Amino acid sequence: xxxxxxxxxxxxALLINGIFGRLYIxxxxxxxxxxxxxxxxxxxxxxxVRVMGGHTVDTVVYEWVLAGDxxxxxxxxxxxxxxxxxxxxxxxxxxxHIYSIGYMHDDPGYWRxxxxxxxxxxxxxxxxxxxxxxxxxxxxxxxxxxxxxxxGFWYEKKSAADANKKAFVVNRIGDFGFYVGLxxxxxxxxxxxxxxxxxxxxxxHVKEATFKVFGANLSLLDLMTFGLFCGAIGKSAQxxxxxxxxxxxxxxxxxxxxIHAATxxxxxxxxxxxxxxxxxxxxxxxxxxxxIGMFTALLGATIGLTQFDLKRILxxxxxxxxxxxxxxxxxxxxxAAIFHLxxxxxxxxxxxxxxxxxxxxxxxxxxxxxxGGLKAKMPITRWTYLIGCMAISGxxxxxxxxxxxxxxxxxxxASGHYFPWFVTAVVGGMTAFYMFRSYFLVFEGTPRDKHKFxxxxxxxxxxxxxxxxxxIPAIFAGLVFGLPLExxxxxxxxxxxxxxxxxxxxxxxxxxxxxxMALSTVIGIxxxxxxxxxxxxxxxxxxxxxxxAAGPIYKLFYxxxxxxxxxxxxxxxxxxxxxxxxxxxxxxxxIDFIVNAFGWVAKFLGSVLRHLQTGRIQxxxxxxxxxxxxxxxxxxxx
Amino acid sequence: MxxxxxxxxxxxxxxxxxxxxxxxxxxxxxxxxxELMLNAVNINLAAFSKYLHAMNGQVFIxxxxxxxxxxxxxxxxxxxxLFKNKETINADEVNFFKG
Amino acid sequence: xxxxxxxxxxxxxxxxxxxxxxRNSPVHSALWMLLTFFxxxxxxxxxxxxxVAAIQVLVYAGAILVLYLFVVMLLNPKSHGFIxxxxxxxxxxxxxxxxxxxxxxxLKSSEVIGKLGWVTPQLAQELGNVKMFGKELFxxxxxxxxxxxxxxxxxxxxxxxxxxxx
Numbered sequence: 001x002x003x004x005x006x007x008x009x010x011x012x013a014l015l016i017n018g019i020f021g022r023l024y025i026x027x028x029x030x031x032x033x034x035x036x037x038x039x040x041x042x043x044x045x046x047x048x049v050r051v052m053g054g055h056t057v058d059t060v061v062y063e064w065v066l067a068g069d070x071x072x073x074x075x076x077x078x079x080x081x082x083x084x085x086x087x088x089x090x091x092x093x094x095x096x097h098i099y100s101i102g103y104m105h106d107d108p109g110y111w112r113x114x115x116x117x118x119x120x121x122x123x124x125x126x127x128x129x130x131x132x133x134x135x136x137x138x139x140x141x142x143x144x145x146x147x148x149x150x151x152g153f154w155y156e157k158k159s160a161a162d163a164n165k166k167a168f169v170v171n172r173i174g175d176f177g178f179y180v181g182l183x184x185x186x187x188x189x190x191x192x193x194x195x196x197x198x199x200x201x202x203x204x205h206v207k208e209a210t211f212k213v214f215g216a217n218l219s220l221l222d223l224m225t226f227g228l229f230c231g232a233i234g235k236s237a238q239x240x241x242x243x244x245x246x247x248x249x250x251x252x253x254x255x256x257x258x259i260h261a262a263t264x265x266x267x268x269x270x271x272x273x274x275x276x277x278x279x280x281x282x283x284x285x286x287x288x289x290x291x292i293g294m295f296t297a298l299l300g301a302t303i304g305l306t307q308f309d310l311k312r313i314l315x316x317x318x319x320x321x322x323x324x325x326x327x328x329x330x331x332x333x334x335x336a337a338i339f340h341l342x343x344x345x346x347x348x349x350x351x352x353x354x355x356x357x358x359x360x361x362x363x364x365x366x367x368x369x370x371x372g373g374l375k376a377k378m379p380i381t382r383w384t385y386l387i388g389c390m391a392i393s394g395x396x397x398x399x400x401x402x403x404x405x406x407x408x409x410x411x412x413x414a415s416g417h418y419f420p421w422f423v424t425a426v427v428g429g430m431t432a433f434y435m436f437r438s439y440f441l442v443f444e445g446t447p448r449d450k451h452k453f454x455x456x457x458x459x460x461x462x463x464x465x466x467x468x469x470x471x472i473p474a475i476f477a478g479l480v481f482g483l484p485l486e487x488x489x490x491x492x493x494x495x496x497x498x499x500x501x502x503x504x505x506x507x508x509x510x511x512x513x514x515x516x517m518a519l520s521t522v523i524g525i526x527x528x529x530x531x532x533x534x535x536x537x538x539x540x541x542x543x544x545x546x547x548x549a550a551g552p553i554y555k556l557f558y559x560x561x562x563x564x565x566x567x568x569x570x571x572x573x574x575x576x577x578x579x580x581x582x583x584x585x586x587x588x589x590x591i592d593f594i595v596n597a598f599g600w601v602a603k604f605l606g607s608v609l610r611h612l613q614t615g616r617i618q619x620x621x622x623x624x625x626x627x628x629x630x631x632x633x634x635x636x637x638x
Numbered sequence: 639m640x641x642x643x644x645x646x647x648x649x650x651x652x653x654x655x656x657x658x659x660x661x662x663x664x665x666x667x668x669x670x671x672x673e674l675m676l677n678a679v680n681i682n683l684a685a686f687s688k689y690l691h692a693m694n695g696q697v698f699i700x701x702x703x704x705x706x707x708x709x710x711x712x713x714x715x716x717x718x719x720l721f722k723n724k725e726t727i728n729a730d731e732v733n734f735f736k737g
Numbered sequence: 738x739x740x741x742x743x744x745x746x747x748x749x750x751x752x753x754x755x756x757x758x759x760r761n762s763p764v765h766s767a768l769w770m771l772l773t774f775f776x777x778x779x780x781x782x783x784x785x786x787x788x789v790a791a792i793q794v795l796v797y798a799g800a801i802l803v804l805y806l807f808v809v810m811l812l813n814p815k816s817h818g819f820i821x822x823x824x825x826x827x828x829x830x831x832x833x834x835x836x837x838x839x840x841x842x843x844l845k846s847s848e849v850i851g852k853l854g855w856v857t858p859q860l861a862q863e864l865g866n867v868k869m870f871g872k873e874l875f876x877x878x879x880x881x882x883x884x885x886x887x888x889x890x891x892x893x894x895x896x897x898x899x900x901x902x903x
Contacts, residue, residue, distance in 0.1 A: 614733060615732075615733025615734060616729065616730060616732075616733055617668075617729055617732075618659070618660060618661075618729060618825075618829075621659055621660060622660060622825075622828070622829065622832065625656065625660065625832045625833070625836065626832065628836060629832060629835055629836055629839070632836065632839045632840075632843075633839070636839070636842075636843075639739055639740060639743055639783075641849050642844045642845075642847065643743065643747075644780070644784065645840075645844050646841055646844055647747045647750065647751075647780070649837050649840040649841060649844070650751055650837060651750060651751065651754055651773075651777075652837070652840075653833045653834065653836060653837035653840075654751070654754045654755055654758060654833075655754065655758075656833045656836065657758060657829060657830055657833040658757070658758035660829030660830075660832065660833065661758075661825075661826050661829045661830065662758065664763055666763050666805065666808060666809055666812075667758070667763055667766050669805070670757065670763075670766055670767065670770050670805060671757075671758055673770070673797070673801065674754055674757065674758075674770065674773065677773070677774065677777050677797075680777070680781075680789075680793075681777060681780055681781075681784075684780070684781050684784040684786045684789060685784055687784070687786065688784045688785050688786070689849055690849070690851050690852075690853055690854055691853040691854045691855070691856045691857060691858075692853075692854030692855070692856055693854065693855075693856050693869050693870060693872075693873035694854075694873060694877070694878070696786050696788070696789050696866075696870055696873075697870070697873050697874050697877075697878050699786070699789045699792075700789065700792065700874070700885075701878075701881060701885055703792060703793075703796050703797070704885040704888065704889055705885075705888065706797075706801065707796060707800065707801055707889065707892070708888050708889055708891075708892030709892075710801050710804055710805070711804065711892045711893065711895075711896040712892050712895050712896050712899065714804060714805070714808045714896070714900075715895065715896040715897075715899035715900040716899055717808065717812070718808065718811070718812065718899070718900045719899050719900065721812050727812065
């Protein structure tokens with residue numbers, strides 16, 4: 001039961017900081033928070049090693065909910081999938097905690113920030129460690145809450161307050177579907193435990209059940225998984241609910257790194273991978289998942305091509321990478337998806353923290369057009385950022401991203417989804433392009449804003465050390481866990497969780513695999529080369545010219561495909577109009593009229609009946625006598 | 639003699655007492671009428687006691703009398719207080735409870 | 738013989754109570770009430786409730802009625818007749834008549850059903866009314882008896898507090 005410590009340590013830190021932070025701990029809050037998360041990290045690593053040796057845990061700590069014959073325990077499940085998630089969450093969280101010491105050092109809400117980080121870590125661990133859907137759901141909502149709190153950390157800023165509201169509301173839409181999915185699981189399997197729901201016999205039993213929806217026969221599993229997937233769409237920022245993630249960059253940069261890049265947004269991928277026995281049998285949903293993932297990857301990448309805000313570029317790249325992972329789960333390549341989740345957490349966390357370091361140096365300005373030449377001033381940040389770019393681009397062999405992304409592409413190809421494979425392969429080129437675009441604009445070339453360049457400086461040790469520590473797994477995670485190809489440590493471990501399906505189903509010959517890898521590597525290198533030509537060789541001419549040539553397409557990408565505007569026009573405005581009508585028309589006139597009418601009736605009756613209240617005893621006695629007479633009469637008649 | 643005879647007598651006396659309560663204005667006389675109604679009830683109790691071969695009816699009469707005595711004591715004290723304050727014991731003129 | 742006595746007593750009780758509620762002077766009313774009490778005491782005797790009849794005379798006629806007379810004479814209120822509004826006067830009488838009528842109608846078609854108690858006529862002959870009464874009161878109804886005594890005590894204190902000059 002040592003695993004319980006993983007949960008309890010951040011919880012203790014959160015309680016201590018939450019209760020005593022404001023008055024007593026103040027600027028020492030990081031000691032407690034980091035102590036908590038370090039304990040979690042250490043225990044997680046121990047657990048990981050034990051799981052590697054085949055020691056999995058599935059225990060009930062206590063019976064939590066008892067309703068009739070439905071029992072939902074507070075149980076802990078540590079299997080291979082959980083072990084990976086634990087390492088990712090606690091490791092990135094620790095790095096972000098340390099980084100925040102430097103990044104947040106003079107913020108008035110210092111203690112509050114660390115309390116929120118502890119809340120997040122705790123919530124994410126609940127999500128990952130639970131052995132039933134209810135704990136997953138509780139963790140799911142708790143991470144939503146901490147995300148809300150952290151996006152709106154600088155709540156006095158209107159954009160931050162708007163962004164956290166947006167994130168919350170958009171997530172609610174997805175969570176509604178998730179909730180419906182949970183209820184379907186509950187009524188189908190009479191239990192929310194993973195062990196009951198993922199039971200092979202139970203699934204076979206319900207496999208044939210179908211519903212008629214709009215004339216089409218949908219299987220119960222399709223509906224169930226689609227509901228669950230709606231939750232993933234919201235949490236993992238998939239089309240059409242991706243709009244909240246870029247806005248979430250209003251939060252402090254460490255938060256963007258931890259929550260909105262490395263861990264929380266991957267909860268959807270984790271959930272789908274966790275439910276792989278269900279998704280594997282839901283063919284319609286799986287196809288939807290593939291295409292939504294593909295489209296999201298394309299969407300994120302195209303928008304990322306044109307943005308000038310460094311954090312937004314990274315945010316759209318996150319959207320795009322999440323699209324890859326989701327697509328992989330849809331194609332049945334759950335291991336590849338988790339592998340990419342694993343590597344992505346490191347290099348995307350690294351990139352975000354790097355961007356925070358740049359931001360720190362540039363006096364909180366994020367416009368890449370004003371940067372340039374920073375490699376001279378910030379060598380550590382530059383090198384680690386470059387490592388991150390190389391990893392994410394998938395173009396540099398043996399970097400972590402190269403393994404995982406190519407595996408996703410290969411698996412998509414192998415599962416017969418040729419069109420999505422083609423699109424995402426091209427998107428890989430775009431990814432390489434826009435990531436290196438950001439790198440070249442920020443670190444290479446000549447400084448564009450002299451004043452800011454002069455004041456730029458390398459960040460303090462608390463910020464650079466996490467960068468260095470994160471760059472290590474960003475380089476080697478693929479080599480250590482992914483070799484030999486499609487049969488590395490991660491594959492061997494995770495095959496216990498996704499047994500009998502996924503990658504085992506589709507096998508490519510080695511020649512095809514190498515061919516596909518070479519192809520995507522070449523596409524990536526082309527992307528990098530174009531970025532080099534555009535932004536190092538002729539930075540003043542080519543980008544502007546291309547933008548002009550592309551015209552409307554450029555505009556479409558630059559304005560994020562007008563999603564915010566479309567939602568504003570077709571969803572928000574009509575809703576506001578209906579609400580206004582209901583408020584001013586319906587509520588003020590109809591409801592209020594009814595309420596007032598009750599008042600008037602009571603008042604009128606009172607004004608009539610008060611004459612009965614004469615104050616004379618005999619009147620009262622008389623009415624009593626009349627009552628007796630009536631009763632006797634009724635007695636007679638009856 | 640049947641039970642009904644006693645019950646009929648009791649009903650008549652009860653009715654007379656009730657009429658007194660309803661139509662008199664003097665609070666003291668109203669109180670007397672109340673005592674009359676209680677007496678009618680006592681006749682009832684005694685009659686049932688006899689015809690059902692039970693003793694508890696008579697015991698109840700004693701309790702009723704105890705309560706009547708208490709009520710008379712407190713009621714008359716109230717009437718005295720009322721008279722002291724309002725110079726009247728006319729039920730028509732006492733309407734503190736008018737709404 | 739029994740019937741004759743009953744009818745005489747009933748007649749006295751009814752007539753005297755009618756006089757009681759119709760006399761203008763409270764003193765007269767009180768005196769008519771006295772007569773009613775005596776008649777009712779007679780009825781009690783006829784119902785084999787000698788002890789209760791004795792208390793009726795002692796407590797009602799002796800104590801309560803005297804209390805009424807004391808109050809009447811103490812206050813010496815102006816003579817108040819019936820309520821002034823004739824309509825209410827009439828409906829008060831009518832309502833009472835209706836109730837009495839309804840009760841009498843009920844009685845006409847009723848019969849005594851119920852479990853007979855332990856007081857058999859022989860036992861009553863042997864023990865006598867007072868002994869049986871005491872047995873019942875001080876065994877089964879001991880607690881209510883004590884409560885009644887407390888009630889009387891409270892009423893006494895209450896009456897003193899209320900009527901006391903302040």
